[in-house]
Amino acid sequence: MVHEKDLALLVDLYELAMAQAYWAEGMHDTAVFSLFFRELPKNRNFVLACGQQHVATVIETLKFSREHIKRLEGLDRFQPEFLEWLGKFRFSGHIRAVPEGTPLFPQEPLLEIEAPIAEAQILESLVMNYVHLESVLASKAVRVRLAAGERPVVDFGMRRMHGVDAAHRSVRAFRLAGLAGTSNVLAGLDYGLTVSGTMAHSFVQAYPDEMDAFKVYARLYPGTTLLVDTYDTRRAVRRIADWLKRDSGARVSAIRLDSGDLEAEARDCRAILDEAGLQDVRIMASGGLDEYRISRLVAAGVPIDGFGVGTAIGASNDAPALELAYKLTEYGGLPRMKNSSGKQSFPGGKQVFRQYDRDGRMKGDVIGGREEVFDGDPLLRPVMKHGVVLVSAVDSLDQQVEYAAASIRSLPAAYLALEPAEPFPVVISAYLRALQADALKRIRG
Amino acid sequence: MVHEKDLALLVDLYELAMAQAYWAEGMHDTAVFSLFFRELPKNRNFVLACGQQHVATVIETLKFSREHIKRLEGLDRFQPEFLEWLGKFRFSGHIRAVPEGTPLFPQEPLLEIEAPIAEAQILESLVMNYVHLESVLASKAVRVRLAAGERPVVDFGMRRMHGVDAAHRSVRAFRLAGLAGTSNVLAGLDYGLTVSGTMAHSFVQAYPDEMDAFKVYARLYPGTTLLVDTYDTRRAVRRIADWLKRDSGARVSAIRLDSGDLEAEARDCRAILDEAGLQDVRIMASGGLDEYRISRLVAAGVPIDGFGVGTAIGASNDAPALELAYKLTEYGGLPRMKNSSGKQSFPGGKQVFRQYDRDGRMKGDVIGGREEVFDGDPLLRPVMKHGVVLVSAVDSLDQQVEYAAASIRSLPAAYLALEPAEPFPVVISAYLRALQADALKRIRG
Incomplete structure (x- = not known):
């Protein structure tokens, strides 16, 4: 079983290999990585973004122990000086994230990490694993809850969830999605959801x-x-x-x-x-x-x-995975982008502005550059500075649940239905489009 | 995050509620619970049963701490004397299981637990969660490996797996399924799969x-x-x-x-x-x-x-859940069965006999009563007696991997293909059928 103290080693090898290369090359400039999804799962109208504040608290304490370093030595791939650097690694960067329980759409960052490139690279798989699980399960559970109307929905899913971490953190996601209770004793007690x-x-x-x-x-x-x-x-x-x-x-x-x-x-x-x-x-x-x-x-x-619901919400059975991507968008002050077929994205650090109509219903989003300003509420907010979680910025779970409920209520009716709606209006700013065109020109140069 | 010491509390509330009722009623007779699946996922020809020996090692150390008892008191549902009993709970029963990496078919038990009924009931969700994860992921990964033929398949899935326990134990399942490597450093090192x-x-x-x-x-x-x-x-x-x-x-x-x-x-x-x-x-x-x-x-x-494969094997995306059931089949020496519509099963403790042709290919299985004897290899073997893992009976992971590879090779070609084959010939013994008929008569009586 995975222990909290071993989470740093729960990393894909290529992240450490790249980190060593950056270290060896003296590439310590600041990178911006964006976490976003490319497409909505079939039949879904939004993703309920969850886990992005949660993971910041995990990153804060992440470190490689002596034992980890010894095990990495055994892989015969890392230089002693790099392993020494790794032994001293504490994440020193900044994280901005949307609040837990925010409905999001394709290309909108759930989270952006700004840090020396090696540090940000090392976090890739762990950040994705954390946010993926909670967002996948919450996005399914909220549909079940909406379908049930006022009738309570209780989680019965522990037995068919993927492992014990899923069986635990699922309940956090289900609270954000508005479920009324859970059969799961430990998770219900830990995350304050009624156990029944x-x-x-x-x-x-x-x-x-x-x-x-x-x-x-x-x-x-x-x-x-x-x-x-x-x-x-x-x-x-x-x-x-x-x-x-x-x-x-x-x-x-x-x-x-x-x-x-x-x-x-x-x-x-x-x-x-x-x-x-x-x-x-x-x-x-x-x-x-x-x-x-x-x-x-x-x-x-x-x-x-x-209703008691098990497998459907426990495994998000029709869409168990989300096309989540963690992409380098800026390095050394320059926008970065890849251009693989069918996988285009927008370079540069970003902000998402959410606009509402007079009745408080969401009417559209603008994705702009990090320094741009548009009408609407900016969704990405600082949650970590210099490796330290901003306690004032991370809400209590009760507050997050309240925020999530209000956010979901502010979605137009078509997006609360089970049937697929028209894509939600998301505008990419002229600045980001120009940045993309420039980057493409440079790439094709 | 879930700690090993808290696994006892990772339980569905009804299991503790039933245990208290058995305790209050003085119902301490021996129960037999069978873990099996009702149907194959669509397009699958077998399930690669994994995790059933692994979970025995978890059960061996399971206990409710003082802190757990205090938290349960807070639920205002348990009597002090029952909580005292629970504080002393150590699993005292027997477990028989098929070897890790055994191809199985509907109705065939992966594992049977024989214990005082309250003890066996408490284990339900944890046993299912453990076996479900590893069996689901191994059953998908083996298909990918078979499709690739001699070309190596490497696991890239950590980022889209459901949480960190899945990201860890998946690699155990992937080794049993025959994958060549993993990108996951911690899990690769822990389970001896090449990290790349x-x-x-x-x-x-x-x-x-x-x-x-x-x-x-x-x-x-x-x-x-x-x-x-x-x-x-x-x-x-x-x-x-x-x-x-x-x-x-x-x-x-x-x-x-x-x-x-x-x-x-x-x-x-x-x-x-x-x-x-x-x-x-x-x-x-x-x-x-x-x-x-x-x-x-x-x-x-x-x-x-x-090939590097991520989401498909990480989330078993076309079949993320298995219709796994943990059912009471015997109590106080009497066969037990439920009769809910569409969910019939067979009462009584069981054994599965696997028969081979002259070339060593599997040709059919017989599911018989626990005491019956048929031609073929009995698949369920004791792995725990009186709450203690039989070290001699639990193979090393290397041996399990070898067993799994041989078992998979012994499947007839049609079952190794991606396309659905005819159901594998599984015969239910006359004794079990008679037991079922008796039980039905008693129920309908």
């Missing part, structure tokens, strides 16, 4: 009669949720209704459906419960749900009061 | 002329690989060829193409290199590659000598 849970089929199966299992749970956990689909859903709900009518001391808040035709079963179960006067017993649904299934259930007016 | 790396576009961009970047690298890293697609690929390769012809001291092993029409560019670059007498300079390709693109390039005879 019901029972598994195994619990029902362990008793000779499922009613015994239900009664044990209701006694131990008054107001519990009972899982009713282990054998015959409607029969289970009828027996629960009979019991609750007879036993006024028993308190059950909800039943959970986890399989089958959720629409038909929810309607039948609602009818059974209502007939028994149990209007206050809610119906929760889970089992292979994603934003599309939830949206259909909600549109059909199916009487489901909340 | 070239340069990024940023390095080329940092110099006024890309030839300067190439010359610096070749001097520092004799026999290096040069990234040639930052500006104009063919022009770069022509200039490299001129330089290498003139400078007999310069040693370059390969060029890397990372974008564009790989087929056309590889052919043109090969011709340029060959004309210059540089037949020994190889061509590596990367950039959005997966098993299908690699297979087409190989089938077309494109002169590419090795």
